Amino acid sequence: MTRSQLIIEVAQRAQISPKECDQFLRILTDTIQEYVASGEKITISGFGTFERRRRKATVARNPKTHEPMRIEEQYVAAFRAGSGLKEAVKLSG
16 A cells, blocks of 8 residues: 555545645654654554664675675664554454
């Protein structure tokens, strides 16, 4: 499902205009991005948790040259599914 398809679906379910839904979705994703980037954890009960994690420095191999290359320590965005989402996915299989 694309962002546009999601907006149409949510707008229909919420009985609001797609424009209002798009604005809400932009605000929601911008807020999540801002807080996670600053190190805050966001938990949506039953859905999941968004957080920033530190990935340690490591040595990898260049797939073309097979030369070792160092990958520096960095922060990455992470999402951990909540029990409600896990159960919904499990039952849909």
